[in-house]
Amino acid sequence: MDIYKKRTTGFIVLLTLIFGYVVVSSISSSRHSATITTEIIPSNTTVKLNGKGIRNGKHKVTPGTYKLLATREGFKTEEREVTVRADEERYVGIALQSNSEDTSDWYTKNKSDRIKAEGIASNNFDQNNSEQAQLNPLFQQLPVSWNHGMTSIGIGPSSRRENQTAVIIQEDSTVGRSSLIKWIRDQGYNPGDYEIEFTDYINPALED
Numbered sequence: 001m002d003i004y005k006k007r008t009t010g011f012i013v014l015l016t017l018i019f020g021y022v023v024v025s026s027i028s029s030s031r032h033s034a035t036i037t038t039e040i041i042p043s044n045t046t047v048k049l050n051g052k053g054i055r056n057g058k059h060k061v062t063p064g065t066y067k068l069l070a071t072r073e074g075f076k077t078e079e080r081e082v083t084v085r086a087d088e089e090r091y092v093g094i095a096l097q098s099n100s101e102d103t104s105d106w107y108t109k110n111k112s113d114r115i116k117a118e119g120i121a122s123n124n125f126d127q128n129n130s131e132q133a134q135l136n137p138l139f140q141q142l143p144v145s146w147n148h149g150m151t152s153i154g155i156g157p158s159s160r161r162e163n164q165t166a167v168i169i170q171e172d173s174t175v176g177r178s179s180l181i182k183w184i185r186d187q188g189y190n191p192g193d194y195e196i197e198f199t200d201y202i203n204p205a206l207e208d
Helices: 002-031 111-135 137-141 174-186
Strands: 034-041 046-049 052-054 057-061 064-071 078-084 089-095 144-146 151-157 165-170 196-198
Touching: 034 046, 034 064, 034 078, 034 111, 078 089, 089 111, 111 137, 111 165, 151 174, 165 174
Parallel strands: 034 089, 165 196
Antiparallel strands: 034 057, 046 052, 046 064, 064 078, 144 151, 151 165
């Protein structure tokens, strides 16, 4: 009988410990419900998140605002403020720019970092588009096309403003371009609120 009681007591203690572990793990997991993914080049760049050294990759954090600092000799220091909400994953991609003659052709000589820099630029653009689409219903409707793709309205990187998204219109004729501007207006949007670029055509209003 005593042996039975001891076994039962031991089993209850074990269940209590397991339950406590699950609860603590659940609380810890819920606290760290956001993710910051970093991709920063060149290699051997010193990266700190809120003063703590980190490596490239995914970092589980609590929702909030963080200060990211990237430094490497021969390159300009980059400082970013990164805000993540609960259950959100935030990508931070940085290709440090040279500030020394010794590193002026770094991305030309280092093929691996050059390829990574192209990927970082693409990822940053995709994230910027996604964020702007959430704030801008027009972007969610694009792209649209007519005439078997010969005429279209889409979005793409601005040629005039860094890290900005522009509405890209592809149409050869002046009448056609006017019709596409009207299409934007007919959707309930003011074309003047957007940066609009035309493929193979320079908007006279934007000429310097």
